[in-house]
Amino acid sequence: MGLKKYSLFGAFILLVGALIFSGCGKDTNKDTLKVGAMSYAETLEPTENYFSWGIVRYGIGENLVKFDDSMKPQPWIASSWSVGDDYKTWTFSINDKVNFSNGRKVTAQAVKESLERTFEKSKRAKSFFAYDSMEANGQTLTIHTDKVYPNLPGLLGDPLFLIVDVQSERDGRDFSKEGPIATGPYVPISFTKERIELDKNENYWDGDVGFKHVVVDSINDVNSRAMALQAGDIDMAVNIAAGEYGLFKDNKDYIIEETPSLRVVMVRMNHNGYLNDINVRRALVAGADRENYAKKLFKDTFVAGRTPLPPSLNYGYNDIKIPETYNVERAKALLAQSGWVDTDGDGYVDKDGKKLRLNFYTYTARPEVILYAEALQVDYKKIGIDVNVEIVDSSVVDKVTRSGDYDLAITSVSTASTGSPVWFLKQYWGSNIDGSNPTNVSGFSNPKYDELLALAETTVDDTQRYNAIVEAQQILLDDSASLFLGYPKINMICKSYIKGLKISPSEYYIITKDLKKE
Numbered sequence: 001m002g003l004k005k006y007s008l009f010g011a012f013i014l015l016v017g018a019l020i021f022s023g024c025g026k027d028t029n030k031d032t033l034k035v036g037a038m039s040y041a042e043t044l045e046p047t048e049n050y051f052s053w054g055i056v057r058y059g060i061g062e063n064l065v066k067f068d069d070s071m072k073p074q075p076w077i078a079s080s081w082s083v084g085d086d087y088k089t090w091t092f093s094i095n096d097k098v099n100f101s102n103g104r105k106v107t108a109q110a111v112k113e114s115l116e117r118t119f120e121k122s123k124r125a126k127s128f129f130a131y132d133s134m135e136a137n138g139q140t141l142t143i144h145t146d147k148v149y150p151n152l153p154g155l156l157g158d159p160l161f162l163i164v165d166v167q168s169e170r171d172g173r174d175f176s177k178e179g180p181i182a183t184g185p186y187v188p189i190s191f192t193k194e195r196i197e198l199d200k201n202e203n204y205w206d207g208d209v210g211f212k213h214v215v216v217d218s219i220n221d222v223n224s225r226a227m228a229l230q231a232g233d234i235d236m237a238v239n240i241a242a243g244e245y246g247l248f249k250d251n252k253d254y255i256i257e258e259t260p261s262l263r264v265v266m267v268r269m270n271h272n273g274y275l276n277d278i279n280v281r282r283a284l285v286a287g288a289d290r291e292n293y294a295k296k297l298f299k300d301t302f303v304a305g306r307t308p309l310p311p312s313l314n315y316g317y318n319d320i321k322i323p324e325t326y327n328v329e330r331a332k333a334l335l336a337q338s339g340w341v342d343t344d345g346d347g348y349v350d351k352d353g354k355k356l357r358l359n360f361y362t363y364t365a366r367p368e369v370i371l372y373a374e375a376l377q378v379d380y381k382k383i384g385i386d387v388n389v390e391i392v393d394s395s396v397v398d399k400v401t402r403s404g405d406y407d408l409a410i411t412s413v414s415t416a417s418t419g420s421p422v423w424f425l426k427q428y429w430g431s432n433i434d435g436s437n438p439t440n441v442s443g444f445s446n447p448k449y450d451e452l453l454a455l456a457e458t459t460v461d462d463t464q465r466y467n468a469i470v471e472a473q474q475i476l477l478d479d480s481a482s483l484f485l486g487y488p489k490i491n492m493i494c495k496s497y498i499k500g501l502k503i504s505p506s507e508y509y510i511i512t513k514d515l516k517k518e
Contacts, residue, residue: 030517031212033498036225037238037510038365039218042395044179044191047121049398052159058196058216059511061162061182064092064111065153067506071262071419073153077106077163077183078141087148087460094139100165101187101201108136113166115143127427127437128155128418148458154419159508185209185513194218198511210500210516222367229254229493235517236494236501238510241367242301248493257503258491260312262416264305265372267360267483268401268409268428271443274356275407279338281480284408285324286331287383293375294486298368302486308473309421310487312505316470323477331383342384349384357386358407363394369410372485404441412488414507422457425472429481442481449475 040054046061055061064081065073079095098106112134119125130146149155165181173181179188183205186198198214217234219225226244229237240248248254269275269284294304303311311317324330335341340349340356348355358380362373370391377387387408400406415424430437430453431445449472456468476482492503492510500514 033211033214033236033511033515033517034234035214035216035236035238035511036219036228036234037216038220039193042193043176044188044196045121045176046162046164046180047118047125047160048176049395050159052162053508054196055180055182056159056162056184056508057510058198059184059186059214059513060179060188060198061159061164062184063157063159063162064094065157067154067157067419067504067508069259069505071154071416071506073157073419077111078153081153083152087150088145090143090145090152092141092143094141095205096139098183098205099203100168100181100183101203102165102168102181103203104165104167104181106163106183108139108141110165110167111141111163112136114163115161117164117166117169118161122160124160124439127439128158128160128423148460150458150460151418151420151422155423158418158423186214186511204513207513209513214511216511220364229495232495235498236492236515238492240491240493242297242299245299245301245491253496254493255496255498255501256491256493257501258489259503259505260303260310261488261490261507262310262312262414262505263412263488263490263507264308264310264415265302265369265410265412265485265488266305266308267376267485268406268411268442269480269482270404270406270408270441271481272404273407274358276443277338278480279334280340280356282324283331283334283383284380284385285480285483286327286334287379287385288376288483288485289326289379290485291326293372297371297375298486298488302368302488305484305486308425308476308482308484309415309469312487313416313421315421315466316473320470320474320477324480328382335384340384347381347384348386355386356384357388360387360389360408360410361397361400361406362389362391362410363397364391365394366412368488369412373410402439402441404443410485417506421469422453425469425476426453426457429476444479444481446475446479 041051046052046055062076064078066076068074077095077098078092081092083090094108094111129149132144132146135142168181169175185201185204187201188196189199190197196216200209200212219228222241225237226240226247228234269281275281290304294302306322307317307320309315335349339351342349360373362369373389377389380387397409401409415421427439429444430440431450432440452468452472456465459465490507494501497518499516499518
């Protein structure tokens with residue numbers, strides 16, 4: 001079947017983009033930074049969906065900790081922390097210099113109220129950790145967790161736990177429309193899905209802020225984003241795709257920051273329908289030419305997929321056994337073992353009078369996932385599977401995967417958003433038998449896998465944690481629980497007059513106080 005598309009690509013977009021951007025004047029104002037990025041939020045409520053990522057990325061909010069390039073938590077709003085002998089009592093010292101953007105001091109009580117708000121409003125919060133109690137005394141916050149979490153500071157580094165002024169909400173501020181009162185170098189002054197405008201936080205606690213005003217435009221089409229940067233209508237672009245990368249490389253007018261990411265692009269498989277059959281899942285894995293996608297489709301801006309976790313995390317990437325690699329004949333044989341053969345000569349396998357037809361959801365915000373889906377559609381036709389690709393908004397993909405109303409869904413996911421991959425592995429494949437893991441509605445459940453993740457989550461022994469994570473990945477691969485397509489490199493590109501550009505593997509810190517225009 002053909003592609004069902006809900007967005008426009010190709011020549012039409014290029015033409016429209018050219019007309020739009022040719023009408024925009026170049027902004028040489030040193031006080032203003034213009035950024036082109038993918039859409040990231042429908043509201044500014046940090047506990048809704050994953051919108052907290054945008055709030056941290058664009059300099060509005062900050063966490064107790066900040067990750068360095070090795071994804072180790074470093075002091076941020078918390079100046080230091082310690083843990084008791086029971087590994088369940090954590091004490092955080094709140095930096096005495098930190099103020100909210102409204103000038104109110106950030107005390108331990110304010111941090112406590114912010115964290116309590118997050119747990120009250122976000123179902124995701126308890127998937128990170130749970131606590132028995134919290135106590136605030138001056139600038140000291142004590143958290144008593146329900147069990148051992150050796151990586152609690154890292155868990156608190158996820159943008160979901162950014163620190164907001166709850167009192168401002170009680171006083172009438174609408175976080176959803178106006179944005180939270182937080183501690184970052186910039187404050188939102190207007191917001192739509194298409195654009196957010198920010199002003200310098202006059203009460204910023206951590207030094208000079210580079211711009212008086214920042215504009216972030218949502219430019220989802222990669223061609224238009226590249227054209228906007230070329231035309232000078234934006235100063236900086238977040239993630240330029242492989243096809244446009246060459247326009248800026250080795251060009252003195254641009255600065256490129258690139259790093260291997262912590263992301264994996266993966267195909268989630270719903271085990272409750274046709275894919276309840278492991279032979280069908282294995283055939284889907286064997287039918288995917290991942291090496292070719294990385295080299296030809298993405299021109300080596302991706303590393304070909306093997307394991308759930310990328311090589312940048314070094315959890316057995318080169319040592320884990322890979323049960324299925326690209327092999328068209330192997331894929332056909334696996335399907336035949338389960339009775340899926342082409343009986344009518346139309347090129348598609350069938351059984352009991354029904355063709356093996358799968359619905360495949362992908363979304364518009366990340367162009368690489370669409371390219372992957374289209375390539376897979378072609379390759380799966382070679383093994384006789386009819387795949388219908390539906391390109392929709394990311395919120396639709398989130399809805400269908402949470403409801404279980406899908407066969408295949410492709411997504412790009414950060415595997416170590418907290419400095420450890422345990423949360424990622426648990427969220428997508430941890431058992432949901434008792435409803436404790438609403439993110440996993442795929443039907444995958446493995447008691448041994450759950451035991452390994454529980455061990456990795458609580459052990460203070462690094463070797464024990466490493467071995468548990470490696471073994472858990474092997475279980476996913478042996479079961480063909482999902483298809484791991486590749487690991488992207490991430491980039492930011494700016495005009496050469498922008499200084500202070502730095503990319504982080506976490507992808508959290510994009511607009512920082514250090515950016516300035518010369």
